[in-house]
Amino acid sequence: MSLESPVATVPPDDADAPHAQRRRKANRSKSVSARLSRGDRIAVTLMVAVPTLLVLWLVWLPGILSVVLSFTRWEGIGGVDTIEWIATENYTNIFTIYPPFRPAVTHNLIWLAVLFLIPTPLGVFLAVLLDKELKGGRFYQTAFFIPIVLSLALVGFMWQLIYSRDQGLINDITGGTTDWYGDQDVNLWAVLVATCWKQTGYVMLLYLAGLKAVDPSLREAASIDGASETQSFFRVVFPVMRPINVIVLVITFIEALRAFEIVWVVNKGRNGLELISTLVTNNIVGEASRIGFGSALATIMLAISSVFVVMYLRIALKEEQR
């Protein structure tokens, strides 16, 4: 889906910079094409054309079709002739008479804030600790990373065992009767705990990979200059890690916006767990096929994520100009 597009833009970033330089150099020496053999030229053309077509076909076409369909009413059954044009009625309905919409937007924002405030710093912190090569570091590394590897169905089941009101672990131990998944004052937070549990390991792994790549001589230099551990992290290592920081930032945005699975496993994103993504799915994928209405929701989601994509691109481009 179109939401995935930011992912596709992550890898280039800095890795691309050297190529760009080489290209610029190549440009200076008059005609590049003259120096490329016929075979090279075909290879280059294919390497550019095939991914471009794939992106157009798999990302842009469905994205644009979603926007187009958002102005229609369609059951998703039968040919194009069964599509009825209704202008902006879907949008009007979403903003005026669709009760789950407002909570969904709120929940996505809460999701974003929580992901920023808890798993991201925590993941960074764990990565820094593990980078010290503590005793049993590998064990902890695996332990923190396992949640990401587990299949979603299993994660949902595990947390169901913990949160179930009548038969769950928490209520059994504490003797409480909190309805963790049903009471909408707590269920979002209960699910967020499970999400943070997954997200922390992810951030940790990314950051750990980045830390391993930091030149140890930088830290040595810092400590020789008398910097404390904290100072050397925040003043030296953290700035050097800028590319990784940007990636973690972007991943947090993306994860918050496309949050879906865990909520879907719990209760299909209803009753206090509404998210924009579950509303889209509920309207399009279920037995109900309100393709037009669901597309309008997806378009709104696309618009929101575009804001972040633009922000990211600006940062990334500035980086490249330097």
Place this chain on the structure above:
Amino acid sequence: MPKPKSEAHYLATLTPPSVAAGVGRRGFLKGALGTGAVLSMPALLSACGGDEETSTGGSGGGGGGGGKPSGTVSFGSNEAGGDVPQMRRDALVAAYQKSSGLTVKTNAVDHNTFQENINNYLQGNADDVFSWFAGYRMQFFADRGLIGDVSDVWPIDGIGDAFQKAATGSDGKQYFVPDSNYPWVVVYRKSFWEERGYTPPTTLDEMVTLSKQMQSDGINPIAFADKQGWPGMGTFDILNMRINGYDFHVNLMAGEEAWDSAEVKQVFDSWRELLPYHQPDALGRDWEEAAQSLVANESGMYYLGLFAFEQFPEDERGDVDFFTFPEIDSNIGADAIDAPIDGYCMSADPDNEEGAKDFLKYISSPEAAAAMNEAGFPLIWANSNADLSGLQPIQQKAGEFIAAQASIAQFLDRDTRPDFASTVMIPSIQEFIKNPDDVDGLTKKIEEQKKAIFV
């Protein structure tokens, strides 16, 4: 609506008027069998008479077209999970393979997932035969050309005229073969009630009194769960049918009555008065968990489909009994219930049409019922020739109980548009359970959304 004379007759009441008007082909088939054409409600009684004749008349007019069925039939089942319904299905498949020599390739998917994906499933590579439901939900897809015409299979020996009507699409052709149905009733544990001296209530006031009694005895009166979204629809349906009657239910589901009308508000108001006797925190609970509280004698009764008894351990199922939801308005009475029909359809484009039709015909036969009987708990068989001797008393009682009803509804999500049921009614009923005090606001929102969907 007149009281039906037989099970076949009451089932006929399921059929929406649009279908009843268009049974040309069925009439033709009936005519061919010498039982006379049946086109309208008054003629139904004669159809019941004719039904007897059909069942004694041997093989009926069924059977596919030309060659003998052979090869492999793919079978999409909505039962997975190793419980009773799956055991029944496995027994069915085994028995069919043995008797026909065909191979059945089963693709089982979890019940809810199957339903949620039905739209894509039918437009994609649907299995030759798949489980589905009778009534509006079948017609909706049949009208759109996604379900195969199985008129060839009909009439089926022992399957009543009314079941046939419920299997008929709006064009008068059959798209469905019934297997079983079950009533929505109040389920309770007999021995526990005898021990405590409780008796089944017949009016709402008695039910409230009994509930208060149970509460003072430290028991939760009515087990309740709505995490899955559909169980609450049952409660809405029955209150609506008790307060406003069956005809209002039909019109409301068809989008012809307003959801913000005084009638609907009254349903929610009555429900709100009953909520204190329901198990609290229903939105975090699966129906299975609610049924477990009944098994453990923590709850006194549970209004659910009769399948609730499957949650009882096998040796305790004889102890389960039920009664119909009590009367609320004496002018309306208590002779309407939800009793959904389950069964099977053929895909619009089957790989093995002969085999699919042969399998469908077998599914509704007494032999299939016998095979499934052995494997575990059946519900109530659609085929009147099925041997009932192996059934538990509660099922025989349920069969008679259904036959005694004046009107039968399918269920909220089977009687109305699927998109309305899932995107509007599930969240709305959950919203009501969470915040039962704002009925005016809630019903207004439902009506606004209904208008946007029923266009």
